[in-house]
Amino acid sequence: MGYGYYLVHRNGQQIEAGYLVPDICNEDDCYQEIDRGLDCLCGRQPGGDEYGCGGYYCDSHLYFSRRVDEPEMCKRCLAAADAEAMASYTPEAVALIEDATTQAEAAYKDGDREGVVAERRKADIIMNNPRSREGVT
């Protein structure tokens, strides 16, 4: 991937995609001009995958996942992924993970790539700590 123009299947339809294809943010009531490049994609694979719906969104409507191995997603896909992943964590762990995610988003807005990586790593450590999980001591 990473090409300017290609065709993909999304929800049974063939669509044009790539950063040379203009679009408008797919979020309701947002009219931000974007393109169908990977930077605007919900999920990792154009056309949709196990993470995302394959929609295209502006910066404000694409969100970092709390899990380092997941791509950016729209709020619906992220909420679904979060609900699934967070169900097994203690409230304390969830709060710490949310805090790290907020810090990562702030660092991203500042163009601080190292900060983003550091905060997401912090969240990852919390998520991989057995004590973060319900019922584990």
Ligand SMILES: [Zn+2]
């Ligand atoms: Zn989505």
Ligand SMILES: [Zn+2]
């Ligand atoms: Zn938008």
